[in-house]
Amino acid sequence: MDIAVVHFSNETLEAPTKSMHCRSVLLPVLARIVEYSRLSPLQEEMYRVSLAALDHMAIGICVVDPSGRVIIENEEARRIFALDDGLTRTNERLVIGPSSSAPDAFWAIFDDHGPSARGQTSLRCFRVARPSRGAPFLIEALPLATPRATSGDELTRAMIWIVDPESVPPVSRRATALLYGLTASEAEVCNLLIDGLTLSGIARARYVSVETVKSQVRAVYQKVGVGSRAALVRQVLATIPPVCLACQIDGPDDE
Known part of the structure; x- marks a missing residue:
């Protein structure tokens, strides 16, 4: 609660008419000042939070x-x-x-x-x-x-x-797996497909057979709801949140 106090001399038994008029003019101004003084710290905090979010x-x-x-x-x-x-x-x-x-x-x-x-x-x-x-x-x-x-x-x-095309956020295995219900292996295969690796290249990278990769690719297509690599790339890239690279780094729980 805010209180404004106006003092008169001890000899004044009743507030002068002029003072009452000044009070009616001054109080709305004081109320607005108090309102702004309360709002400014909130606006400053919102400004700092907004800038932090942009970073x-x-x-x-x-x-x-x-x-x-x-x-x-x-x-x-x-x-x-x-x-x-x-x-x-x-x-x-x-x-x-x-x-x-x-x-x-x-x-x-x-x-x-x-x-x-x-x-x-x-x-x-x-x-x-x-x-x-x-x-x-x-x-x-x-x-x-x-x-x-x-x-x-x-x-x-x-x-x-x-x-900056040379600083593109990587696809998060964690986010992809969560969004489409992929297993950790399927999410990794999905990322390697997006990176442009061939089926044999994915097999070498994951130390598995090409037949295993083909099976995982079919599972990825089915869960994501696409029928080709191009459609998979479009679908997954459309869901990448535009956050900084550090925020996209997957933790050990993706394995």
Whole structure:
């Protein structure tokens, strides 16, 4: 319970009319201040938790303003920027390509999200070549317009997702087995199929016969509900949670 106390001199027997008027004006303001003071720690905690959650994502995530200033970035985005391989952050600003500024096509995403574009989908995709000749980055950008807390105008930002094809989350045997009811051996065979190994290659890797592998592959197809390796890859990859590699490591209970 919050209490506001107003003191008058001992000679004052009744609160002056002017003071009563000031009180009626002041109390709502004080109540709002108290409300905000209670909300701020909660908002700060929610902010910290949200950033911590983003750090567990296996794709780079950041938020930039129209000037290119990076406002928020997760751990994977920081890793990608540190590579300085076609995509980096210099002086707190996003830099794409060898030049000191991102391509015009990228910054045009902010032009597409004015009041007239409200309600329209403005997701854009960009391919960023890497000087190292590695697999190019894929960037997806979505402008976000939110009202300012202190005024009615909009605060424009862009949500950026960065995919590094050279850092793909592995398929978890534990998750695959749990989702489709596979045995530990079937889950391992499933992963080896997704990795592209032939039946004879799987047999050599697991020190079993090719006939045993064929039997396990049939069981995997039946449980997953597919009829080919391509369908199996699509189905399993669609269920991989986009969490960091450390979170995907299988424990000894998978054996």
